[in-house]
Amino acid sequence: MLQNELPRFEILSPESMATLDRGWRRIVSEIGVEFLSEEAHELFRQAGQRVEENIVYFDPEFLLEQLKLVPEQFEMQARNPANNVTIGGKNMVFSSVYGAPFVRDGDVRRDGTLGDFQNFCRLAQSFAAMDSVGGVVVEPNDASLDSRHLDMVFNAFTLTDKFIMGNVVTGENAADTIAMAEIVLGGRKSIEEKPFGYSLINCNSPLRWDDRMLDSLFVYCRAKQPVIVTPFLLMGAMSPVSIAATLAQQVAEAFSGIALTQLIRPGTPVIMGSFLSNIDMKTGSPQFGTPESAVGQYCIGQIARAYKVPFRAGGGLNASQLPDAQAAYESVMTLMPTFLAGANVVLHSAGWLEGGLVSCFEKYIIDIQILEQLIAEFQPIEFTDDDLAFDAHDEVRHGGHFLGAAHTMENFRDCFYRPWLSSSDNFERWTRNGSIDTAGRARAIYLDTLDKYEEPPMDEAIKAELVEYVAKRRVELDG
Amino acid sequence: MLQNELPRFEILSPESMATLDRGWRRIVSEIGVEFLSEEAHELFRQAGQRVEENIVYFDPEFLLEQLKLVPEQFEMQARNPANNVTIGGKNMVFSSVYGAPFVRDGDVRRDGTLGDFQNFCRLAQSFAAMDSVGGVVVEPNDASLDSRHLDMVFNAFTLTDKFIMGNVVTGENAADTIAMAEIVLGGRKSIEEKPFGYSLINCNSPLRWDDRMLDSLFVYCRAKQPVIVTPFLLMGAMSPVSIAATLAQQVAEAFSGIALTQLIRPGTPVIMGSFLSNIDMKTGSPQFGTPESAVGQYCIGQIARAYKVPFRAGGGLNASQLPDAQAAYESVMTLMPTFLAGANVVLHSAGWLEGGLVSCFEKYIIDIQILEQLIAEFQPIEFTDDDLAFDAHDEVRHGGHFLGAAHTMENFRDCFYRPWLSSSDNFERWTRNGSIDTAGRARAIYLDTLDKYEEPPMDEAIKAELVEYVAKRRVELDG
Numbered sequence: 014m015l016q017n018e019l020p021r022f023e024i025l026s027p028e029s030m031a032t033l034d035r036g037w038r039r040i041v042s043e044i045g046v047e048f049l050s051e052e053a054h055e056l057f058r059q060a061g062q063r064v065e066e067n068i069v070y071f072d073p074e075f076l077l078e079q080l081k082l083v084p085e086q087f088e089m090q091a092r093n094p095a096n097n098v099t100i101g102g103k104n105m106v107f108s109s110v111y112g113a114p115f116v117r118d119g120d121v122r123r124d125g126t127l128g129d130f131q132n133f134c135r136l137a138q139s140f141a142a143m144d145s146v147g148g149v150v151v152e153p154n155d156a157s158l159d160s161r162h163l164d165m166v167f168n169a170f171t172l173t174d175k176f177i178m179g180n181v182v183t184g185e186n187a188a189d190t191i192a193m194a195e196i197v198l199g200g201r202k203s204i205e206e207k208p209f210g211y212s213l214i215n216c217n218s219p220l221r222w223d224d225r226m227l228d229s230l231f232v233y234c235r236a237k238q239p240v241i242v243t244p245f246l247l248m249g250a251m252s253p254v255s256i257a258a259t260l261a262q263q264v265a266e267a268f269s270g271i272a273l274t275q276l277i278r279p280g281t282p283v284i285m286g287s288f289l290s291n292i293d294m295k296t297g298s299p300q301f302g303t304p305e306s307a308v309g310q311y312c313i314g315q316i317a318r319a320y321k322v323p324f325r326a327g328g329g330l331n332a333s334q335l336p337d338a339q340a341a342y343e344s345v346m347t348l349m350p351t352f353l354a355g356a357n358v359v360l361h362s363a364g365w366l367e368g369g370l371v372s373c374f375e376k377y378i379i380d381i382q383i384l385e386q387l388i389a390e391f392q393p394i395e396f397t398d399d400d401l402a403f404d405a406h407d408e409v410r411h412g413g414h415f416l417g418a419a420h421t422m423e424n425f426r427d428c429f430y431r432p433w434l435s436s437s438d439n440f441e442r443w444t445r446n447g448s449i450d451t452a453g454r455a456r457a458i459y460l461d462t463l464d465k466y467e468e469p470p471m472d473e474a475i476k477a478e479l480v481e482y483v484a485k486r487r488v489e490l491d492g
Numbered sequence: 493m494l495q496n497e498l499p500r501f502e503i504l505s506p507e508s509m510a511t512l513d514r515g516w517r518r519i520v521s522e523i524g525v526e527f528l529s530e531e532a533h534e535l536f537r538q539a540g541q542r543v544e545e546n547i548v549y550f551d552p553e554f555l556l557e558q559l560k561l562v563p564e565q566f567e568m569q570a571r572n573p574a575n576n577v578t579i580g581g582k583n584m585v586f587s588s589v590y591g592a593p594f595v596r597d598g599d600v601r602r603d604g605t606l607g608d609f610q611n612f613c614r615l616a617q618s619f620a621a622m623d624s625v626g627g628v629v630v631e632p633n634d635a636s637l638d639s640r641h642l643d644m645v646f647n648a649f650t651l652t653d654k655f656i657m658g659n660v661v662t663g664e665n666a667a668d669t670i671a672m673a674e675i676v677l678g679g680r681k682s683i684e685e686k687p688f689g690y691s692l693i694n695c696n697s698p699l700r701w702d703d704r705m706l707d708s709l710f711v712y713c714r715a716k717q718p719v720i721v722t723p724f725l726l727m728g729a730m731s732p733v734s735i736a737a738t739l740a741q742q743v744a745e746a747f748s749g750i751a752l753t754q755l756i757r758p759g760t761p762v763i764m765g766s767f768l769s770n771i772d773m774k775t776g777s778p779q780f781g782t783p784e785s786a787v788g789q790y791c792i793g794q795i796a797r798a799y800k801v802p803f804r805a806g807g808g809l810n811a812s813q814l815p816d817a818q819a820a821y822e823s824v825m826t827l828m829p830t831f832l833a834g835a836n837v838v839l840h841s842a843g844w845l846e847g848g849l850v851s852c853f854e855k856y857i858i859d860i861q862i863l864e865q866l867i868a869e870f871q872p873i874e875f876t877d878d879d880l881a882f883d884a885h886d887e888v889r890h891g892g893h894f895l896g897a898a899h900t901m902e903n904f905r906d907c908f909y910r911p912w913l914s915s916s917d918n919f920e921r922w923t924r925n926g927s928i929d930t931a932g933r934a935r936a937i938y939l940d941t942l943d944k945y946e947e948p949p950m951d952e953a954i955k956a957e958l959v960e961y962v963a964k965r966r967v968e969l970d971g
Contacts, residue, residue, distance in 0.1 A: 019503050022832070029875040036880040047890035068890065122919065221891035250893050254900050254907035257879035294904040297895070298916035304869035304909050332916035338858050338930040339914050341820035346865060349828050353501070367919060383821050390783035390825075396508040400736035401515040411526035411547065412700035414729050416776070421733050425773040428733035430783050435818050437777035437811035440601065440846060451817040 014098050014144060015105040018393035022353035023315045024308070029257075030319065033312075036261025037268065040220070041071040046269040049224040052231065056276040071269060077320075079272035085321050087239070087282040090207040091145075092197050093174035093469065097207070098144050100239070100284065100357050101323040107384060108147035108178065109137055110328075110364035110372050111213060116151050117336070117366055117373035119456055125151035125372060127164055133364065134172035135466040136377055136459065142384045143363060145210065148178030150364065151372040159490040162186040163483045166193050171476065174469040179212035179238065184228030187212065189486060191236050196478050205237045211284060211358065214240040216266045218251040222273075230270070234277040241325045241358060242270035243286025247299050250292050256305055260312050263287060271322070284358050285324040287313040299368045301330035302343025307350040314354030327351025328361030329380040332368045336376040336452045340366060345383060352387050378455035378462075382434040389430035434458060493577050493623060494584040497872035501832035502794045503787070508736075509798065512791075515740025516747065519699070520550040525748040528703040531710065535755040550748060556799075558751035564800050566718070566761040569686035570624075571676050572653035572948065576686070577623050579718070579763060579836050580802040586863060587626035587657065588616055589807075589843035589851050590692060595630050596815075596845055596852035598935055604630035604851060606643055612843065613651035614945040615856055615938065621863045622842060624689065627657030629843065630851040638969040641665040642962045645672050650955065653948040658691035658717065663707030666691065668965060670715050675957050684716040690763060690837065693719045695745045697730040701752075709749070713756040720804045720837060721749035722765025726778050729771050735784055739791050742766060750801070763837050764803040766792040778847045780809035781822025786829040793833030806830025807840030808859040811847045815855040815931045819845060824862060831866050857934035857941075861913040868909035913937060 025033075045068040048054060054064045063070040086101030098106045116125040130153045137146035146169050156164050162180035169177040170193065179190040194209035195201050214230045217223045233240050244266035246252045252259040267285045274283045290306040292299055300306075310326050317324035327350065331343035344365070351359055363380035366373040405420035415421050434454055436443060443449075449457075504512075524547040527533060533543045542549040565580030577585045595604040609632045616625035625648050635643050641659035648656040649672065658669040673688035674680050693709045696702045712719050723745035725731045731738040746764045753762045768788040769780050779785075789805050796803035806829065810822030823844070830838055842859035845852040884899035894900050913934055915922060922928075928936075 020501070022499070022501055024498050024873055026874065029873065032875040032877060032880065035877065036882070039880075039882060040885055044885055044889055217891055219885070219888055219890060219892065219894070248908070249900060249904070250895060253881040253884040253894050253897065254903050255879050255881045255884075256873075257875035258881035258884060258899075260875075261880055262885065291908050293910065293916050294908060295910070296916070298918065300908075300911070300914070300916045302865070302914075303911075304865050304871075307869050308873060332914065333930065334915065334917070334919060334922045334927070335929050336817055338815055338817060338820035338934075340930075341817035342824050342858070342862050343914065345821050345824040345828070346862075346869075349824070353832075368916065370919070379817050379821070383825075386781070386783050386825060390786050392783075394503055394508065394735075394787060395505065396511040396736035396739075398511060398514065400734050401511065401518075401740055402732040402734045402737035403515070403518060405732040405734075405737060406519055406523055406698070406741065409698055410523055411698060412696055413698065415698070415732050416729060418732065420737075421728060424733050425728070429727070429770050429773060429779075431772065431774070432779070432782075435779070435781075435811065435822065436813065437772050437775070437779045437847065438813070439777065440813060440849070443813045448813075450814050451812065451819075455817075 037264035127153035187232035325358035606632035666711035781825035804837035
């Protein structure tokens with residue numbers, strides 16, 4: 014797990030931070046936030062907030078009080094304890110693309126299948142940079158709609174030994190996820206102490222929390238499992254065409270959602286989400302890797318730190334239809350700001366294409382390569398006199414080269430990060446090897462990785478119990 | 493011209509800076525720097541430095557005294573005064589790839605020609621993000637070796653009205669560049685007051701300044717034209733496999749070269765160069781966009797600011813053979829650190845492929861797109877209550893959308909940067925339009941840009957004088 018040891022890139026003046034503060038306070042108190050849940054209304058009313066129809070009007074100070082209950086940092090458990098992660102502080106945790114209905118596999122773009130889902134699990138398990146396969150890495154369209162969450166949780170738990178994400182389609186699905194996590198991780202007490210993973214609760218922005226999402230939020234928070242409370246903001250559509258206005262809205266939505274988590278169960282871990290980009294104002298299409306989304310990320314990091322709450326942002330986002338130059342530059346222009354902002358949780362770290370409609374195998378490999386390079390970049394840096402390697406200069410002196418210097422021979426194995434997708438072959442050698450572009454090389458690596466994949470061992474009794482649970486619930490759900 | 497208004501990303505502690513300080517002082521005083529120039533030796537001797545054989549042993553304090561003579565900021569003139577630029581401070585200036593012998597044009601990779609050179613001039617002229625076509629944007633291999641610098645300077649001056657770079661192959665070439673700049677820009681006095689552009693003087697690292705490069709440096713400095721004094725460092729080959737040791741060497745090389753410029757003509761503008769990446773320790777190939785090169789850039793910016801000298805770094809560097817995903821991610825992973833470091837001068841901003849061996853037309857367009865997005869990202873940011881657009885929230889309230897909100901209608905035209913290479917078309921539309929990847933779209937834009945290009949007008953008398961100068965000198969050089 015990465016500890017991001019470089020400084021945080023903070024671009025907002027105290028005056029701009031004060032402006033944002035005025036902004037969200039006015040939104041929550043004058044416009045309020047809609048919650049489509051009687052249960053939520055009741056909790057907010059009991060806490061002294063004004064509820065009219067479905068709108069909750071907040072005292073900003075109440076929201077800040079609730080925020081103080083949120084743990085600044087917490088641990089999550091994987092079924093292999095070596096893969097446990099800590100959320101918050103300098104830690105950064107990476108999980109895959111989430112929610113894509115389609116898959117791209119070489120030249121073919123088609124509906125995602127359970128087989129694809131399984132293959133993404135295998136890829137996530139194979140690369141140390143990925144802390145989790147995530148949740149709906151691709152929609153398994155060939156599985157029954159009512160029970161496919163069982164398949165996804167089962168496969169994530171058996172094909173990987175990393176932490177997983179919970180299903181949020183219904184409260185019942187959330188309960189199934191928790192039940193299966195209890196089987197794998199040693200019971201309710203165990204996961205209440207160390208959650209099995211996070212789940213993604215999106216706001217129906219602007220300023221509306223839907224019943225379905227809230228149902229899942231209630232289930233997870235009661236079990237003390239963290240949710241990522243995420244305003245879903247494409248500026249121009251779900252928020253005004255202004256970064257400041259969007260950030261004020263984002264804080265209003267996030268703080269109101271977080272407040273609810275703490276009313277349900279005080280001290281429940283929670284992650285402030287951010288999904289912030291903009292639409293093309295001419296066509297209405299979502300755009301990614303934009304200057305505005307990068308600026309938004311820098312700001313969100315600064316805001317989250319000011320309120321001492323772990324936050325999620327970024328990923329390898331792009332609007333490209335292919336794993337080509339645009340996919341790469343937009344992804345890095347989202348992912349580098351993610352690192353600079355110091356996001357604690359990064360969804361969509363690998364595989365995202367076409368604005369999130371497509372999970373792409375080749376892009377998954379490209380993203381892992383990018384991720385590894387950034388992880389190598391954001392390591393602690395401190396220069397000592399040893400690092401000056403004066404003896405090397407003294408040995409080589411003027412106009413020579415360091416290839417055979419003693420200092421080089423001692424350090425060449427691990428002095429630099431060595432990429433495995435990127436090619437620095439000269440043109441002749443690259444041509445001899447078939448003139449294969451980056452996507453083509455990524456394809457070979459993805460297929461080879463699947464080939465070499467080995468399922469991480471699982472206790473037979475636990476696996477049997479899991480299989481039994483899935484079978485029983487499948488009958489109940491699919492009839 | 494960009495004023496980079498975001499904060500600088502500085503990652504070195506005072507202790508690390510002190511380590512580097514010890515490092516370069518020891519190198520310049522104990523190992524010394526080689527200068528293959530009697531004239532340089534004489535100047536350094538007169539200034540009280542010890543010279544033995546070709547090695548100059550420096551008093552570090554002397555170097556720092558020389559550094560104080562360097563202007564912190566200076567202006568350079570283009571033949572269209574609207575394109576003048578300022579070097580130093582928050583300013584960032586961008587010029588194209590420099591020095592590539594080969595060209596890539598679609599699927600064809602071949603020797604560069606003068607025709608290619610001219611086309612790159614036309615592209616540079618067509619995009620506001622490019623402050624200059626630069627110098628040897630591609631080697632015109634079909635032009636006479638002895639006189640092709642005349643062709644390059646002539647074409648850069650006539651096909652663009654932006655500032656140009658000087659030729660550095662010989663001192664005589666440098667003198668020709670100056671003579672032609674005098675014709676175009678109103679004589680010697682004019683260019684001594686406002687230089688015509690910068691020229692690239694590379695160190696033959698480690699710790700050697702070659703006679704040929706020094707000849708050009710002498711000619712330019714005597715005419716008060718800025719040179720970019722550039723240590724050329726691929727860690728593992730030209731410097732030790734340690735970032736700290738490489739930075740110490742870089743400072744030693746740069747400061748010794750800068751000191752010479754100030755002995756030749758005190759107060760001559762000069763730019764501290766940096767070209768820092770690493771080789772693949774298994775194959776010896778240069779690599780770009782690496783974590784180590786990014787870290788090096790952050791550090792170089794911090795060092796340059798500590799010594800108050802304008803600096804050059806970065807660009808769209810990559811090792812890729814094609815304008816594909818690798819080319820894009822490596823380029824952004826070099827270019828974003830360039831912005832974060834606040835480099836004043838950025839060579840290789842567009843067109844670079846294959847470790848600088850190839851100038852690629854499609855990559856040129858891709859880089860301009862990336863550059864424009866980063867330029868949009870690094871604008872001043874300050875939030876006011878107006879930016880909060882409370883009325884928009886009040887209008888839309890809960891669960892609606894902002895597409896038709898009054899605030900949106902008032903601001904939609906210029907609220908976001910709008911990319912023109914990146915596609916956010918949905919899959920169906922993209923397929924209908926021919927399923928063209930980013931490189932293919934870049935190709936169409938490059939060809940269309942050439943099609944629409946108009947030569948910027950030039951005073952006929954000046955042009956005639958320039959033509960006459962070239963003709964006369966061509967006879968003298970080619971015989």
